[in-house]
Amino acid sequence: MMLRIAPAVLALAAALASAAPAHARIIHEERSLYSTILVNEQGPVRCLQFSIRRDQRNQSCVNQRRPKEMVFAYARMVMTGLLLEPEPRRILILGLGGGTLPMALNELLPEADIDVVEIDPAVVRVAREYFGFAPTERVDVFAQDGRVFVKRAAAQGETYDLVILDAFNGEYIPEHLMTREFLEEVRSLLGGDGVLVANTFSISDLYDHESATYAAVFGEFFNLRADNTGNRVIITRPGRLPPTDVLAERAAALQDTVAPYGVDYDELLGLMSTEPDWDPDARILTDQYSPANLLRSR
Amino acid sequence: MAVIVYTLAFVGGFCIMSLELLGGRVLAPYFGSSIYVWGSIITVFMLSLSVGYLLGGRLSLHHPSLGRFALIFLAAAACLYPLVYFSEAIMTWIFGQVADPRYGSLLASSILFILPTVIMGMISPYSVRMLVRTTTHSGHVAGVLYFVSTLGSALGTLATSFYLVLWFEINTILTLLTAALLAMAAIAALATRWVASGPAVTAETTVPSGKTA
Numbered sequence: 445m446m447l448r449i450a451p452a453v454l455a456l457a458a459a460l461a462s463a464a465p466a467h468a469r470i471i472h473e474e475r476s477l478y479s480t481i482l483v484n485e486q487g488p489v490r491c492l493q494f495s496i497r498r499d500q501r502n503q504s505c506v507n508q509r510r511p512k513e514m515v516f517a518y519a520r521m522v523m524t525g526l527l528l529e530p531e532p533r534r535i536l537i538l539g540l541g542g543g544t545l546p547m548a549l550n551e552l553l554p555e556a557d558i559d560v561v562e563i564d565p566a567v568v569r570v571a572r573e574y575f576g577f578a579p580t581e582r583v584d585v586f587a588q589d590g591r592v593f594v595k596r597a598a599a600q601g602e603t604y605d606l607v608i609l610d611a612f613n614g615e616y617i618p619e620h621l622m623t624r625e626f627l628e629e630v631r632s633l634l635g636g637d638g639v640l641v642a643n644t645f646s647i648s649d650l651y652d653h654e655s656a657t658y659a660a661v662f663g664e665f666f667n668l669r670a671d672n673t674g675n676r677v678i679i680t681r682p683g684r685l686p687p688t689d690v691l692a693e694r695a696a697a698l699q700d701t702v703a704p705y706g707v708d709y710d711e712l713l714g715l716m717s718t719e720p721d722w723d724p725d726a727r728i729l730t731d732q733y734s735p736a737n738l739l740r741s742r
Numbered sequence: 743m744a745v746i747v748y749t750l751a752f753v754g755g756f757c758i759m760s761l762e763l764l765g766g767r768v769l770a771p772y773f774g775s776s777i778y779v780w781g782s783i784i785t786v787f788m789l790s791l792s793v794g795y796l797l798g799g800r801l802s803l804h805h806p807s808l809g810r811f812a813l814i815f816l817a818a819a820a821c822l823y824p825l826v827y828f829s830e831a832i833m834t835w836i837f838g839q840v841a842d843p844r845y846g847s848l849l850a851s852s853i854l855f856i857l858p859t860v861i862m863g864m865i866s867p868y869s870v871r872m873l874v875r876t877t878t879h880s881g882h883v884a885g886v887l888y889f890v891s892t893l894g895s896a897l898g899t900l901a902t903s904f905y906l907v908l909w910f911e912i913n914t915i916l917t918l919l920t921a922a923l924l925a926m927a928a929i930a931a932l933a934t935r936w937v938a939s940g941p942a943v944t945a946e947t948t949v950p951s952g953k954t955a
Contacts, residue, residue, distance in 0.1 A: 477777050563776060589774025592843050599838070620770035731771045732911035739908075 472574060476566030483574045489515065490574065492542045492567075504542030506575055512548070513706040518643050518675035519544050521668045522608060523707045524716070525641035525679050526698060527691045532556055532605035536597075536633065538590035538621070539611035540567055543577025548705055550583050558583045559604075561593045563611075563618075591620045594629050603635035609642040617645075619734040622654060626731075627661040631682055639681045646676035650740045652726035659720070660728050668715045685718065743808070746933050747872045748890045750811065753926050754818075754865035755894030757919045760902040761822070761862075762787050764912055765855055768825070772833040773847035782847040783855070790856050794863015801864060802871035811872065812930035814864050819923035821858040826913045829854055866891055 468491070472483035482493040484502075488509040491502035505515035514520045522545060526532075533556055537546055540562035550558055562568050565587040571577035579585050586593055590611050607630055611621055620626060630640060640662070644654055646669050658665055658678055665680035695709035702709070729736065765783040766775070773779050801810070833850050840846040866887065873883045906915050 563774070589776050589843065591771060592774045595772065595837065596841075618775055619767075620775060623771070625771060730911070731767075732913060733907075734767070735908045738904075 472570065474566060474570070476564050478564045478566075481564075481566055481570050483570060491515075492570065492575065504544050504575070506542060506544065511576070512551070512704045514544060514548065515706075516544075516675075517670045518677060519548075520705070520707045521670065521675065521677040521712060521715070522610070522641050522643060523548070523702055523705065524666075524668060524677070524709070524712045525606060525608070525639050526552075526702070527694045527709070527713075528679060528681060528686060529606050529637075529639040530694055530698060532639070534604045535559070535606045535608070536594075536604040537561070537608045537610060538594070539609070540571055540577070540585065541610065542575040543571040544575075545608060545610065546583055547577060550580065552701065552705075554582070556582065560585045561590045561611075562587055563589050590618070591626060591629075594626070594633060598629045598632045602633060603638060604633050605638050607633060607638060607640050609640070609644075612643065612645070617650075617736045617740060619729075619736045620731070622657065622729050622736050623734050624657055624661055624728055624730045627657065631661060634682055637681060637683055639679065642678040644676050644678055645674075645740065646670075647674050648740045649726075650736055651676070652723040653729050653736075653739055655720070655722035656724065656726040657729045659724075664718050666716045666718060667721070668712065669717075670715065679716075688713075688716075691716075743933065744873060746808070746929060747811075747869050748887070750815070750926050750930060751865060751869045751887055751891040752894035753922055754815075754862055755891035756898035756901075757818070757822075757923060758787070758791070758859065758862050759895040759898040760906070760915070760919055761855065761858065763899060763902045764907075764915060765851060767907065767912055768829055768854065769833070769847050769850055772837050773843040773850065776843065778844045779847045782844070782851045785848070786851040786855050787859055790859035791863040794860040794865075795867050797860065798864030798867035799871075802868050806868070806871045808872070808930045808934045811868055812927045812934070814861060814868060815923045815927035815930060818858055818861040818865075819920045819927065821861055822916065822923065823920040825854060825858075826916050 468484040468486040470482055470484050471490075472481070474481050479494040482495075484491050484493060489505055489507050491505040493502050502516075504519075507513050507515055514523070532553065535549060535553075535556050535558045537549075537558065537560045540546070540560050543560075546558050546560050549556065560583065562585060568585055568587055590609075609621065609630070611618055634640060642658070645651055655667075658680065662680040662682065664685055665678050666685065668677040668679065669675075691713060695713060699709050727733065762783060765787075766780060769779050769783065773782075798814075801814075832853055836846050836850050836853075840849060869887050869891070870880075870884050873887065874880045875883075902915065906918075910918070
């Protein structure tokens with residue numbers, strides 16, 4: 445019963461948190477090279493925000509009474525990637541935010557080596573100071589541009605079992621992280637059977653262009669869309685996607701482990717689809733053509 | 743003739759800023775979009791323009807003419823167009839040689855953009871020489887010229903960032919810029935037929951320079 449109610453409660457919490465209501469108390473504010481970083485707190489929920497605009501969504505939230513619980517739908521959706529690769533040994537995460545994902549994955553998979561790439565050193569500081577994130581022997585943080593890190597790692601023949609793209613901060617989309625060439629570099633990091641999980645966009649024209657680009661590089665992918673939050677998570681890998689009964693089997697085996705994080709695999713598997721629901725003729729984004737920010741506003 | 747020179751200056755200004763904006767997109771796949779990438783690009787453009795101003799002024803001392811002005815545009819086009827074919831290979835090479843993306847992006851923008859930008863920087867001072875008839879009016883002429891070429895720069899910035907990148911690939915835009923520079927070279931060259939002699943005057947005289955366009 446608890447498990448059934450939990451998603452509804454979480455959805456409500458996310459809705460409340462993402463609206464950043466006026467009575468949320470701002471406990472830290474700083475202007476960095478790349479954005480304005482705000483930390484706000486409302487009751488036990490502490491959130492990271494990248495804009496001074498009140499209507500701007502929060503990036504990352506932690507409920508300090510239940511610190512494991514993932515407040516945001518997209519973070520829980522990302523955990524679905526573990527159903528394609530239950531035991532990744534090397535994990536790459538582009539985009540740190542409040543550090544929710546690397547901390548959860550480090551707890552769940554203490555043997556895994558996790559590399560986090562975050563362009564903004566100020567975000568790394570804030571994550572440490574306000575969200576309890578700390579690099580460890582297993583968790584390394586690199587303060588640099590994600591594209592440069594990926595290109596160099598690919599050139600050096602590195603591979604990861606799980607790559608998570610979460611480098612989008614809402615206001616501005618790094619356009620060089622959405623192109624066919626970038627996804628090809630990521631694919632080469634995945635070796636033969638690594639898994640890619642990308643937190644992306646579900647609204648505006650950009651949805652069609654982005655979907656067509658992922659399809660051009662990876663072929664089929666699992667598409668997870670949460671109706672209410674505007675989030676969309678893409679999960680795929682270079683080879684064939686596993687059949688759904690394999691995923692269901694792994695979900696059953698993992699459910700108890702991920703339950704403390706608020707992850708409900710039954711619900712998430714229900715969101716998964718491989719059915720193309722985008723315009724297949726949408727122009728593919730490339731290094732030569734990547735006006736993502738202009739397309740989003742249409 | 744004044745209209746022609748102002749048109750040349752306007753298009754020159756347009757191309758400079760369009761190229762500068764494209765520079766960020768050209769470098770991003772190799773060096774990211776961190777603040778130092780823009781720092782590299784702006785540094786290289788400012789340095790190149792300053793050298794271009796110097797050279798353009800120097801060049802205007804020797805037999806200034808629309809025909810020679812056309813050659814400047816021709817040279818700018820010739821230095822710009824190879825970017826379409828060689829920038830990838832150059833950046834791949836630099837990416838392999840220089841680990842620090844700050845110096846990588848500085849080196850890349852130097853190699854890619856110094857030549858075309860130096861040459862486009864020559865346009866403004868050369869335009870002043872083509873237009874000035876008297877010392878009395880020299881400040882006024884220079885003022886109008888800066889107005890026109892900077893207006894071109896503003897429009898180049900706006901058109902590129904709002905529309906051109908939405909419609910075209912980077913290489914297509916570079917080709918269009920090359921075509922615009924070539925068109926200006928052609929206009930300047932053709933204009934020499936109508937304008938028999940260049941402004942064969944010294945700064946101190948007020949003698950009109952024969953026919954004017």
